[in-house]
Amino acid sequence: xxxxxxxxxxxxxxxxxxxxxxxxxxxxxxxxxxxxxxxxxxxxxxxxxxxxxxxxxxxxxxxxxxxxxxxxxxxxxxxxxxxxxxxxxxxxxxxxxxxxxxxxxxxxxxxxxxxxxxxxxxxxxxxxxxxxxxxxxxxxxxxxxxxxxxxxxxxxxxxxxxxxxxxxxxxxxxxxxxxxxxxxxxxxxxxxxxxxxxxxxxxxxxxxxxxxxxxxxxxxxxxxxxxxxxxxxxxxxxxxxxxxxxxxxxxxxxxxxxxxxxxxxxxxxxxxxxxxxxxxxxxxxxxxxxxxxxxxxxxxxxxxxxxxxxxxxxxxxxxxxxxxxxxxxxxxxxxxx
Numbered sequence: 600x601x602x603x604x605x606x607x608x609x610x611x612x613x614x615x616x617x618x619x620x621x622x623x624x625x626x627x628x629x630x631x632x633x634x635x636x637x638x639x640x641x642x643x644x645x646x647x648x649x650x651x652x653x654x655x656x657x658x659x660x661x662x663x664x665x666x667x668x669x670x671x672x673x674x675x676x677x678x679x680x681x682x683x684x685x686x687x688x689x690x691x692x693x694x695x696x697x698x699x700x701x702x703x704x705x706x707x708x709x710x711x712x713x714x715x716x717x718x719x720x721x722x723x724x725x726x727x728x729x730x731x732x733x734x735x736x737x738x739x740x741x742x743x744x745x746x747x748x749x750x751x752x753x754x755x756x757x758x759x760x761x762x763x764x765x766x767x768x769x770x771x772x773x774x775x776x777x778x779x780x781x782x783x784x785x786x787x788x789x790x791x792x793x794x795x796x797x798x799x800x801x802x803x804x805x806x807x808x809x810x811x812x813x814x815x816x817x818x819x820x821x822x823x824x825x826x827x828x829x830x831x832x833x834x835x836x837x838x839x840x841x842x843x844x845x846x847x848x849x850x851x852x853x854x855x856x857x858x859x860x861x862x863x864x865x866x867x868x869x870x871x872x873x874x875x876x877x878x879x880x881x882x883x884x885x886x887x888x889x890x891x892x893x894x895x896x897x898x899x900x901x902x903x904x905x906x907x908x909x910x911x912x913x914x915x916x917x918x919x920x921x922x923x924x925x926x927x928x929x930x931x932x933x934x935x936x
Contacts, residue, residue, distance in 0.1 A: 626652055626653050626654060626865060627653065627654045627655075627656075627862055627865060628653050628654075628655050628679045628680060628860075628862050628865040628866040628868075628869045629655070629656065629658075629677060629678045629679050629680075629860070629861075629862065629866075630655050630656075630658055630678065630679070630680045630681065630682060630866075630869070631658055631660050631665040631668060631669065631678045631680075631681045631682070631857075632658055632659075632660045632661065632662060632664070632665040632681060632682045632683055633655060633657055633658050633682055634657060634658065634659040634660075634807050635657045636659075636807050636809045636810060637807045637809065637826070638723070638725075638823075638825055638826070638852075638882070638885060638887055639825075639829060639833075639881065639882075639884075639885030640657065641657070642881050642884075642885065643873065643878065643881050643882075644657060646872070646877065646878065646881055647869050647872050647873070647878075650872060650877065651868050651869065651872055653865045653868055653869050655869055659806060659807065661760070661764060661765040661766065661805065661806060661807070662683035662684045662687040662765060662766035663687065663763075663764040663765060663766070664764065665681050665682070665683050665687065666681075666683065666687045666690060666691055666694070666696075669681060669691060669694070669696040669857065670694050670696055673694070673695065673696055673858075676696075676857050676858065676859050676860050676861065677861070678857045678860060679856070679857055679860035679861065679862045679863060679865065679866030679869075680854055680855065680856055680857060680860065680866040680869065680870055681697075681854065681855050681857055682722075682852065682853070682854050683766060683852070683853065683854075683855075684766025684767070684769070684770065684850060684851075684852055684853070685719070685721070685850060685851045685852065685853050685917045685920075685921070686766065686769070686917060686920050686921035686924050687766055687921075688714075688718075688719030688853040688854075688855055689714075689719065689917070689918060689921040690921055690924075691718070691719065691855055692714060692718040692719060692855075695858065696857060696858055697718040697719060697855040697856065697857065697858055698718070698855070698856040698857060698858045698859070698860070698863070699716045699717040699718055699856075700717050700855075700856040700867055700870065701717040701720075702720070702867065702870040702871045702873070702874045703871040703874060703875060704871075704874035704875060704879075704891060705717070705720065705874070707890075707891050707893075708720050708721060708874075708890050708891070709890075712851055712890060713853075717856075718855055719853040719854065719855045720853055720854065720855075720874075720890075721851040721852065721853050721890040722852060722853065722854050722873055722874065722879075722882065722889070722890055723825075723851070723852055723879075723882040723887040723888055723889050723890060724849055724850060724851045724852065724887070724888045724890070725823030725824055725825050725849070725850065725852065725887060725888070726823060726824045726842065726847060726848075726849045726888075726909065726912045727767070727770050727771055727774045727821065727822070727823060727847045727848055727849075727850070727912075728821075728822070728823070728824060728827070728840055728841050728842045728843060728847055728912075729742060729748075729819055729820070729821065729822075729840070729841040729843065730812055730819070730820045730821075730822040730823075730826055730827040730830065730838060730840060731818065731819050731827075731838065731839045731840070731841060732812050732813070732815050732817070732818050732819075732836065732837065732838055733837045733838070733839055734815060734837045735756070735815035735816075735817075735818035736756070736818055736819075739752055739753070739756075741839055741841060742819060742841065743841060743843065743844055744843050744844040744845055745775050745778050745779065745792065745843050745845050746845070748796060748799070748819065749792070749795050749796060749798075749799065750799075751798075751799070753799055753818075753819065754798075754799045754800055755799070755800050755802075756799075756817075756818040756819050757796065757799055757801045757802070757817075757818075757819045757820075757821075758801060758802035758803065758804065758808060758811070758812075758817035758818075758819065758820045758821070759771050759801060759802075759803060759820065759821040760803070760804060760805065760806075760807075760808065760821070760822075761803055761804070761805045761936075762793075762927070762928065762931055763928040763931050763932050763936070764805050764928075765805060765806075767821070767822060767823065768821075769924055769927070769928070770848060770850050771821040772786070772789045772793070772927060772931065773789075773848055773915060773920060774821075774843075774846075774847045774848045775788070775789050775792050776788050776789030776792075777846065777848060777913075777915070778843060778845035778846045778847065779791075779792060779845065783915065783916060783919045783920060783923050784923070786923075786927050786930060789927075790930060790931065790934050790935050793931065793935035793936075794934065794935050797935070802816075802817050803936070808820055808822075809822075809826055809829075809830070812830065812838070813830055813834060813836050813838075824840050824842075824886065824903065824904070825885060825886040825887040825888075827839070827840035828840060828886035828902055828903070829885055829886055831902075832886070832902055840904065842904060842908045842909065842911050842912060843911075844911070845911075846911045846912070846913065847911060847912050847913075848912060848913055848914070848915055849888075849909075849912045849913065849914055850914075850915075850917070851890070851917070854870060854873065856870060874890075874891065876891075876893075876894060879891045879894035880894045880896070882894070883895045883896060883899045884896070884899055886899065886902060886903070
């Protein structure tokens with residue numbers, strides 16, 4: 600005999616179904632700009648799933664696209680967390696699209712590499728240089744300086760991400776500008792360099808171009824050390840990383856919790872994992888500099904260029920770098936693209 604009316608059973612089943620659906624939703628966190636080909640986010644996303652049960656779908660936006668989407672969706676957020684270059688993190692806070700959150704491991708992040716209130720915080724850093732597919736040079740010498748890239752022999756071989764959109768592109772502009780005597784208040788040297796490079800018909804994609812370097816479509820890409828080391832040691836490509844003779848810059852990449860993210864608790868758990876010993880070790884094994892230096896193994900350290908090479912890589916005033924970014928982008932679009 601059925602003790603419960605069918606209406607009660609139907610309602611109960613529906614309630615359980617809704618709870619199950621809510622639970623499934625809670626185990627997903629949306630991250631803007633977590634591209635699996637970049638900085639080995641693929642391994643990080645897998646580890647987050649394996650260790651926390653939270654699924655973070657891959658996302659191939661760049662930093663500029665991420666900020667633009669967060670602003671566009673401010674009234675009804677879709678993302679729970681975001682990853683971008685430090686200047687975009689600073690701008691995101693100003694736009695009011697970030698939430699204050701201090702993840703586990705917060706205390707070990709050095710001052711200056713995090714927003715005091717927790718609106719953004721560094722997870723790793725990279726050094727800008729030349730990622731060179733030696734085979735694609737077809738016998739030409741590996742370039743060693745910013746000046747070398749202007750030589751006619753490299754026509755059609757040089758690539759850089761759009762500095763008006765992608766953060767790594769802007770970092771390249773800051774790096775060449777400083778190396779050629781400019782400053783964050785004077786981007787003239789960078790503009791002149793980009794204008795001169797146009798004669799060499801550079802390739803200027805808007806998205807991550809790691810695979811295009813591996814294939815040889817782009818022989819020389821302005822990119823970070825971690826991507827070059829990954830190509831060399833993990834993908835076994837004939838790749839060389841060059842820190843240009845005139846100097847370069849090192850920059851942090853940061854993450855934020857998104858204000859009013861729909862799966863905020865899951866996003867926070869994912870951010871906690873990313874700054875955990877295990878999460879930070881993934882960055883180190885992907886040849887990045889984790890913000891928590893204790894996570895760098897001796898094996899990973901041995902794959903970097905010698906310290907004397909890295910002495911040419913310097914920090915800058917990242918707050919000022921953020922303030923002048925739009926003015927540089929506008930000028931680049933007017934004069935050098």
